[in-house]
Amino acid sequence: MNHHKEVTIYDIAKTLNISAATVSRGLKDHPAISKNTKKRIIEAAKAMGYRSNTFASNLRRQRTNTIGIIVPRLNSTFMSDVIAGMEKIVNDAGYNLIISQSLESVEKEIKNAATMFNNRVxxxxxxxxxxxxxxxHFSQFIKKGIPLIFFDRVYEHPACPTIVINNYKAGYEITSHLIEQGCKDIMHISGSQLRNVYLQRCKGYKDALADHGIPFKNNNLIINNLSATEATQTAHQILSMPDxxxxxxxxxxxxxxxxxxxxxxxxxxIPDDIAFAGFNNDPISQIVEPNLTTVDYKGNEMGAVAxxxxxxxxxGNFDFLLTNTLMLRHELIIRESSLKKEMFYEQ
Amino acid sequence: MNHHKEVTIYDIAKTLNISAATVSRGLKDHPAISKNTKKRIIEAAKAMGYRSNTFASNLRRQRTNTIGIIVPRLNSTFMSDVIAGMEKIVNDAGYNLIISQSLESVEKEIKNAATMFNNRVxxxxxxxxxxxxxxxHFSQFIKKGIPLIFFDRVYEHPACPTIVINNYKAGYEITSHLIEQGCKDIMHISGSQLRNVYLQRCKGYKDALADHGIPFKNNNLIINNLSATEATQTAHQILSMPDxxxxxxxxxxxxxxxxxxxxxxxxxxIPDDIAFAGFNNDPISQIVEPNLTTVDYKGNEMGAVAxxxxxxxxxGNFDFLLTNTLMLRHELIIRESSLKKEMFYEQ
DNA sequence: AGTTCAATCGCAATCGGTTGCATAAAGAAA
DNA sequence: TTTCTTTATGCAACCGATTGCGATTGAACT
Known part of the structure; x- marks a missing residue:
């Protein structure tokens, strides 16, 4: 029951008594085809229920019209927004999307990259x-000249444009905010320093301390995987600290x-004993009590730009090679978790 | 720089002085090819950096080896799990995945379906x-005999298997739980009754009331889109209710x-004045205070089964046509938001 | 009438695997 | 040695769209 035969350009050609080449050109709005013939072709195509065979086309043109996406996880508002932003742009440009998640593991990332490569994105x-x-695992793309763009969690490579926010500045701002609220002994919980986002936020934190004359203490920098589980462990670690x-x-x-x-x-x-600030403006930041101070940045935008x-x-637009890094804006969102001073009230 | 020419089976054939047909068969582990020849082919392929051209293959075999997924949104732990579960199975079986989100809109769902169709999933x-x-918008698939499977938010159609949990039972159980906690006037906030998940949970709610001798009141059933915004409005509606x-x-x-x-x-x-229960066991349910009673079900499993x-x-395994509906298990998770009775303590 | 030129359109090769059928080689049975 | 099977491999025709190049046609111009 599966084999209703598809109509091809040859069928259309036969019906109209013209060549398949003309049909192909007509469908693609080629200038060498007369207005009238084009109309006939397009009408016949619709009437006969024609749909282009992507594979024949890809095979011949040596392009797949497919773009690959690899992200750590799909289950955040942020990533969901990023992908929605990408989808829109990519579809409008006539490309398709293959999405996969690495689930935060290099091994899976390597596999995903291989899949993408074999699919000739x-x-x-x-x-x-x-x-x-x-x-x-991405060098195969670079070698073949297949454009590779990093966003958010990026890797600096001369051949790869990156789309980021100013994590350093955001880290600096949020730390400064805590200092302004009267904090004198600020801890930073960070993730893998391999990832720019965490490294830069951490640098911003350190520089903000320095610029406000607060010495950095090694005990105040904790690196974990930023999961709920390890965060709880870190909490106990903090509880057992002398100061x-x-x-x-x-x-x-x-x-x-x-x-x-x-x-x-x-x-x-919170915030009287300890003021708190996070990063990302996840929905939970507005649900937890007290509401969490955080940094917001727009996934949609980042996806679209990428x-x-x-x-x-x-x-073939090579302009971007000049601007290897694209930096998007972010916004500090101040909520109760960090408001120690009574003077700040919102009506 | 993009045009390092790819190595094809013809190149391998020439190198080994055999035919392309043999190379093709060797690569596919065809039984008619001798052990020795296979080994030579595979080694040569690796040495020469060969990668199969999916398009040529798809074109010839009239199959795409691609499976499409359309979901409302990607940004929930549940959906992320579902997709992770699908990815694993699908990759292991040698298929690829095209994922798209409808963002809860029919219009986008229709577009996505068209894209999937044109991509010949x-x-x-x-x-x-x-x-x-x-x-x-899915009838084109059914007509062509392209298998279509619904999961979670399903549509009953003789040609389409569905993967669900027992939403009715879960709704019944959670309502019964509230009743056991002493609630006598229980409200239900539901979503579009077009969706089985909400309709069934609602039915379970009603039947639980009936079975416990509690009359159903129309005012106690509220339908909204279940978003945070509308939930807040609903809260105000509740605040203004006489009882x-x-x-x-x-x-x-x-x-x-x-x-x-x-x-x-x-x-x-909460829960003294009003006891609360939700559905899905989202991370927020463990963050909100008091922690939210809810129903858990495993996205990974649902994705894998689908x-x-x-x-x-x-x-070509048609067994499932006999079992048109696959029902997975769920679990009631009781937390403080619904525990009115003092007798329930956990140490 | 003879030429020129632009507008249209067709021929046929090509992209890289896949697969039914024929063939060849090697071993088994007679 | 001859004949019948197996076992391995090759031939060649696909799959459907694309595109360089050449052919045709009719109109405009000399």
Whole structure:
């Protein structure tokens, strides 16, 4: 029952008594085909229920019209937005999308890259897994001249444009905010320093301390995987500290929230004893009590920009090589978890 | 720089002085090729950096080896798990995946379906958008005999297997639980009754009431889109009711949480004044205070089962036609938001 | 009438695997 | 040695769209 035969350009050609070449050109709006013939072709195609065979076309043109995406996870509002943003641009440009998640593991990332390569994607958009140390698994793309663009969790490589926010500045701002609120002993919970996002936020944190004359203490920098589980462990670590910090800046909201909740369970008052700040503006940041101060940035935009850059390249627009890094804006969102001073009220 | 020419089976054939047909068969582990020749072919292929051209293969075999997925959104732990589950099965079976989100809109769902159709997916896995009323946009697949499987948010059609949980039973159980906790006036917040998941949970709710001798009140059934925004509005609606309910069962956690938070802001005590229950076991259900009673079910499993069913069909295994509906297990997770009785303590 | 030129359109090769059928080689049975 | 099977491999025709190049046609121009 599966084999209703598809109509091809040859069928259309036969019906109209013209050649398949003309049909092909007509369908593609080729200038050498007369207005009238084009109309007849298009009408016949519709009437006969023709649909182009992508594979024949791809085979002949040596292009797949497909773009690959590899992300750590799909289950965040942020990533979902990123992908929605990419989808729109990419579809409008007539490309298709293959999406896969590395689930934060290099091994899976390598497999995914191989799959993408074998599927001959025309270009690749990547946000790196937690523990990826090098991009050897992507070198096959670079060697073949297949455009590779990193976003958010990027890797600096002369051949690869990157789309990011100013993580350094955001880290600096949020730390400065905590200092302004009166914190003098601020802890930072960060993730793998292999990832630019965490490394830069951490640098911003350190520089903000320095610029405000606060010495950096090694004990105040904790690196974990930023999961809820490890955040809870970190909370216990903090509880057992002789002098607890009076402010905590966690590199993502999941970590901030779980840590904060655990501390509260053990009698720590937020923000009075410890002020809190996270990163990402996840929905949970507005649900947890007290609401979490955080940094917001637009996934939709980042996805759209990344996709546009890639498609620009595929169309032979090499401008972006000059601007190797595209930096998008972010916004500090101040909520109760960090408001120690009574003077700040919103009506 | 893009045009390092690819090595083909013809290149391998020439190198080994055999025919391309033999190379093709050797690579596919065809039984008619001798052990020795196979080894030589595989080694040569690796040495020469050969990669199969999917398009040539697809064109000839009239199959794409691609499976399409259409979901409402990607940004939930549940959907992310579902897709991870599908990915594993599907990759292991040698298929590729095209994923797209309808963003809860029929229009986008229709577009996505068209894209999938034009890409000639071998099969399709679908969870319907919020307001989809019919599946005309999928009839093209059914007509062509392309297997179509619905999961979670399904549509009953003789040609389409469905993968679900027992939403009716879950709704019944959670309502019964609220009743056992002493609730006598239970409200249910549900979503579009076009979607089985909400309709069935609602039926379970009604039947549980009836079986416990509690009359159903029309005012106690509220239908909204289950978003945070509308949940907050619903909260205000509840605040203005002359007799407020003493228990609320919301059809998802997002709605339950937002509604609960808004009520608390206005002095409603949870669970004492109003007991709360949600659905899905989202991460927020463990973050909100008090922790939310909810229903858990495994996305990974659902994804894997759906994918396995589809691939079974593609391989000509028609068994599943007998079992048109596959029902997976779920679990009631009781937390503080619904524990009115003091007798329940966990150490 | 003879030429020129632009507008249209067709021929046929090509992209790289796949597969039914024929063939060849090697071993088994007679 | 002859004949019948197996076992391995090659031939060549696909799959359907694309495109360089050449052919045709009719109109415009000398």
């Amino acid at each position: 025309d270009g690749l958009l990547v946000s790196l897994a937690y523990n990826t140390e090098n991009i050897n 607890r910090p009076d402010g905590i800046f966690a590199a993502n909201d999941t970590c901030a929230v779980s840590c904060m909740i655990e501390l509260r369970k053990h009698g720590v008052r 996709a546009r850059t890639l498609i620009g390249h595929l169309n | 071998d099969g399709l896995l679908v969870s319907l958008a919020y307001n989809t009323e019919n599946i005309n 407020r309910p003493d228990g609320i069962f919301a059809a998802n956690d997002t709605c339950a949480v937002s509604c609960m938070i808004e009520l608390r802001k206005h002095g409603v005590r 994918a396995r069913t589809l691939i079974g069909h593609l391989n």
